[in-house]
Amino acid sequence: MSKILLIEDEQAIRNVLKSILMEENSLWEVDEAENGAIGLEMIRANEYDLIISDIKMPIKDGIEVLDEAIAENPDLTFVMITGHGDVELAVDCLKKGAFDFISKPPDLNRLLNTVRIALDRKTLITSNKQLKKENKALKRKVAKKYEMIGSSEKLDKVKEIIDKVAATEARVLILGPNGTGKELVAHHIHAKSDRNKKALVEVNCAAIPAELIESELFGHVKGSFTGAIKDKQGKFELANEGTIFLDEIGDMSLSAQAKVLRALQEGKVSPVGSEKEINVNVRVLAATNKDLRKEIEEGRFREDLYHRLAVIIINVPGLNDRKEDIPELVEHFATDFANHLGAATKEFHPDALEALKEIDWTGNIRELRNVIERLLILGENPVSKNDIELYVKK
Numbered sequence: 001m002s003k004i005l006l007i008e009d010e011q012a013i014r015n016v017l018k019s020i021l022m023e024e025n026s027l028w029e030v031d032e033a034e035n036g037a038i039g040l041e042m043i044r045a046n047e048y049d050l051i052i053s054d055i056k057m058p059i060k061d062g063i064e065v066l067d068e069a070i071a072e073n074p075d076l077t078f079v080m081i082t083g084h085g086d087v088e089l090a091v092d093c094l095k096k097g098a099f100d101f102i103s104k105p106p107d108l109n110r111l112l113n114t115v116r117i118a119l120d121r122k123t124l125i126t127s128n129k130q131l132k133k134e135n136k137a138l139k140r141k142v143a144k145k146y147e148m149i150g151s152s153e154k155l156d157k158v159k160e161i162i163d164k165v166a167a168t169e170a171r172v173l174i175l176g177p178n179g180t181g182k183e184l185v186a187h188h189i190h191a192k193s194d195r196n197k198k199a200l201v202e203v204n205c206a207a208i209p210a211e212l213i214e215s216e217l218f219g220h221v222k223g224s225f226t227g228a229i230k231d232k233q234g235k236f237e238l239a240n241e242g243t244i245f246l247d248e249i250g251d252m253s254l255s256a257q258a259k260v261l262r263a264l265q266e267g268k269v270s271p272v273g274s275e276k277e278i279n280v281n282v283r284v285l286a287a288t289n290k291d292l293r294k295e296i297e298e299g300r301f302r303e304d305l306y307h308r309l310a311v312i313i314i315n316v317p318g319l320n321d322r323k324e325d326i327p328e329l330v331e332h333f334a335t336d337f338a339n340h341l342g343a344a345t346k347e348f349h350p351d352a353l354e355a356l357k358e359i360d361w362t363g364n365i366r367e368l369r370n371v372i373e374r375l376l377i378l379g380e381n382p383v384s385k386n387d388i389e390l391y392v393k394k
Helices: 011-024 036-045 062-072 084-096 108-145 153-166 182-191 213-218 254-266 292-297 303-309 323-341 350-357 364-378 385-391
Strands: 002-007 028-033 050-054 078-082 100-103 172-175 200-204 243-247 283-288 312-315
Touching (some): 002 108, 036 062, 153 312, 172 182, 213 254, 323 364
Parallel strands (some): 002 050
16 A cells, blocks of 8 residues: 655645545555645654645745655655746756656646656665665675684684785685685685675585586586586576686596686686587686695696686685684574574583583584584583583594
8 A cells, every 4th residue: 555645735636636546546545734844744753655745835835845854764755736837946846856746737647647656666766675675684694604703813814815815806726624614715705806796606516426517617508418408507607707616626527627727718618519609707716625736646636727726825724723713613603503593592611612622623613513503402501511521522
């Protein structure tokens, strides 16, 4: 239902306008105000989708109402009613933020058309505001998901390199054991880069069968292989103008490595089964837990691709190398799980935190996260050293 306020000092005109509006659409709710002062009070007390206001009125004229109302809420939609001699005033109202004006006596078709367009504009403004609000909330959620927790010297060094490299176009190779958060580094680089308005496209090279990796990266045309029932865009094309993150690149096949190298050298890709070349402009971030130098020596990774990718190398430390961050990580995960479950979080006794520091974290941050979830479910409040001994395998 749309809510309309009609501000007009002449009762007869108010009656006619209200009758026309309500006959046009029974879902339009029309309120009346006999002068500008009352109208302004009603605007402040209600949420109107449209305000139709006369210009010449006693006590407070329509221009004053427009000025004060727009100053308080720039998204308000005004349509001004003007006499034949008030056209210049009406044009001035448009400059001040009014949507349109209607001359007296109002033409029926002109009036209804203006009202419909004005209400559609209001709906669009409301939808856009809601969309922006949802986008901001989503960005905050995404930012929180990829937050890098800790203030150790080694983690601060990683953050420092991210800040230096993010604004450049340099390719980055992110190294580190499983579970250290290499994907977090990639997300931070993209978020702080000039490409952050475009997509960050992630590819887990280890999770895609060797025979499908080229199709995944570069796309394919219909009929190029069994199961290719329609054309498909590849990840490089989807990441155009943005960033592609090649996770576990050490597991990529040699044939796919050759095509990635060509894409980096020439800025072009060819879908599987096609001779067509597609220009792509992407920043490449790559990550692996493997020793690529050793992979090169054993013939499993191309040296020329390594040098293309490793313009900047970021080594992400394992949790055993930054155990001083464990209390911050524990607090973060405990709060996160509590929010997710809609329950109160648990405290961790200092002895419990010290006990966690004594553990050999071969699974790194990922393992710690799982342990904290287990302790929140099974442990007492506060979680004690005894809980660590009971529920955490050393």
